[in-house]
Amino acid sequence: MIPFRRAALIGLAFGAGAVHLAVVGVLLMLHQRWIIIDVLSLGQATLLLLAGGAGAMAARDKAMNRLLAGLLAGLATAAPVAALAAIIGAVSLQSIFIALSHDLYEMLTVQQGTGLGAVVLLVGGALAGLVGAALRIGSHLVRRAVIPGAVGVVVAGVFQELIQLMLQQYQGIIDDIRDFLYTWEGLSLQGAIVVFVVVGICAELAALLHRRRSARATHDPRRERMIRAGIALLVLAVLPALAGSYIGQVLMLVGLYILMGMGLNLEVGLAGLLDLGFVAFFAVGAYTTALLTAGSAHALMHLSYWLAMPVAVFLSIVVGVLFGLPVLGVRGDYLAVATMGLGEIVRVIVQSDFAAPLLGGAQGILEIPKPRIGPILLGTPVALFYLTLAASAVAAFVAWRLENSRLGRAWMALRDDEDVAQALGINLVRSKLLAYGLGAAFAGLAGSIFATMLTSVYPSSFQLLISINVLALIIVGGMGSLPGVVLGSIALIGLPELLREFGEYRYLFYGAVLIVMMRLRPEGLWPSDVRQRELHASDETLALDAGADPVPAQQR
């Protein structure tokens, strides 16, 4: 009976997650977006995914009937959701929980009323759990085709507007394909099936090819990674020109966060200095640019952007060093709080009436001109994106060279053990101040571009949230890993930006991501080689420790 209890518990945990999504309002928001028109919404897919995930997790034990465990877990996932639906149907709680609306009730019960709706939910959950378990224990041949296929359908359905816009630019065969896959509202059922099959077959073929090749030649994983990163960069470089200004704007924001991520990566990833006041450097870069170039009364000078940018970067470095100086002796978690306090101080000052004559107070500084190269005005988001891309490329080169330099190795030694590093003759003061200064330079550059992008700066743009965003993205990507920063920015900044309605829920998502990543994959999605080795070497001792802990053992 005990294994079944475990399956039920896993299911209930996933169900609690589903209920949380519903109560917070995410579920209904996701329900507003179709994947396959009139067949499956993103919200429904999320519920199915949760049930399937529970099923897959419950199917881990070898001891019992794994399919049955998956079924049970799926059922247990659906049960709390069904209970929630019944509660909403019986009493209106909307005066307290604003998300528990009648629309949510309709969604959860599939417009069938409480009784039948609950049956549908439970059966759907159980089936999804069964499928999840089957995928887990089934042959990897199946898994390799089905999962990419499903992801392909989701991408094709959710981003239908963007894809259709892109495809509409062309005539002939591409337009015919579009007509076949999409109605003008979204992905059609036949389109979904075709996408699923095509992507599945492609994934299967790619995997076969990959296996053949790796069996034949001794390949170099690092080189392969470089090639993949190169392809990603190429796509990044070409896509906005093809896809238009909306994508350009999103990618530009992603680029700014990549810049900041690389800067914070020097501090947190390499030198191990958890800096939560990072946004201050971003603000310095933005305000310096604004003060030096703006056309409004607050401007000190009216320089061209290209003169103002180096000054902004330089000032950011100065502020970074000044910022690092007092907290040199502060370590670990105290450092996090101290830097956060410093960042907040910068924001409070910028916002106050005290600094208003210089910095514009809450009204900010307006009329910042766009940069121009000779006669060309970099006015469109796409043009500014290329500016960001160029800046990121330079910054990435600097970061890459720094990582493997004497200084980079000193930082890593510092991160691993400050006392030992000092004993080995590393100059702590110099290395730390350089980490703050160089990290600040990246953020200052990002801030400078940000100011011309918005053509205005306000203190409200520089909240602690930005520091947390940047921290989250380097953690998702992998601390100390450059490609990780890119991946993290795309996943955490680009994706929510594309799903516009996601907007206000993104911080919920970031919080969850921080917790989940720290628990399941602390090295990040694309870890640097060194980091991965370190973390997995300590995994063994961790496992031993966990085994020695008496309480989890009792609960099993």
Place this chain on the structure above:
Amino acid sequence: MARFNAVDIALWCLRIGVVLVVIIGTIATLVRARYNAAQWFDFVMFGLTIGSIYAQIALGYTMVYGVLRLINFAHGDIVMTGAFAGYFVATPLDRSGFLDAHPVLGMAAILAVAVATSTSMALLTERIAYRPFRRVVGLAPLICAIGVSFFLEQTFRGMFGSAVKSYPSPAWQRATFTVLGFNVPRIDLLVIVLALFFMGLLYLIVQRTRMGTAMRAVAEDGEAAALMGIDVNKVVVFTFILGGVMAGIAGVFYAFVYKQVYFFMGFTPGIKAFGAAVLGGIGNIPGAMLGGFFLGMVESVGPTLFLDGIGIPAPYQLRDLIAFTLLIMVLIFRPQGILGERMAKKRA
């Protein structure tokens, strides 16, 4: 060694600069005498009120840090959950007139619900986010705690909306009475007295009960305590219960004083209370109480006393600046706090 001297000189300049601002500002303000005694009394009274709330929040930080060596970054948001829960009891009670008719019973109900909510939130947080990291050193636990903080804030935002909700303010709270010619709002006195009462109770629990003794033993040396047969997990849960109870009470009071709740309200008092805990010496329970009162006073009296004389406009806007400066100065110059830490110097 020359470089170290440069750093030292910079730090000394910082110290002297801050002290100079404080002294010159104070003298200038007192010489100008733009404020009368009643106004100063109001500042002090408000400082004590808000300080007693900070002290209660700081206790949660200090106890958890003592036992786990972890900054419970989400503690401020646990305060927020208590305030929200209290809101949903206080509003109907206020509308129906119950809170005016039976103030004691009404306040008890509000506090009970708030405490239940914040305590269960604290326990959930501990179980889901902190227990897996019990033996992990490095940044992971802190980053996870930051994640929890965000998750709690945004969950409450999603559930109850992002608008600022105004807390009920019954007539008996607004009434003032006169002591030595000064007007004292009743809510202030209520908050201070109740906070002192609950903190005294907590102190007795920690000092006199078996569980409190176990808690102090774990704070002293977790492994040795475990070897002596103390169930460390039980102690940790107990610590989070105590912290959660204090957070719930503090949340309700904070909301009654500022008369509003919203999802981000826990962040700033949380950070400030952490500063208060460090100020009193982290892990040191009387220290946290003292630190809270001190921070409240500095924050309330400070802007006017230090900055008004120098001629800075609207000094009350810089209240947070003073609190954060105090926090940073403590972290930099005296991380062991005024009263000293109770535990060994195991800080990473």
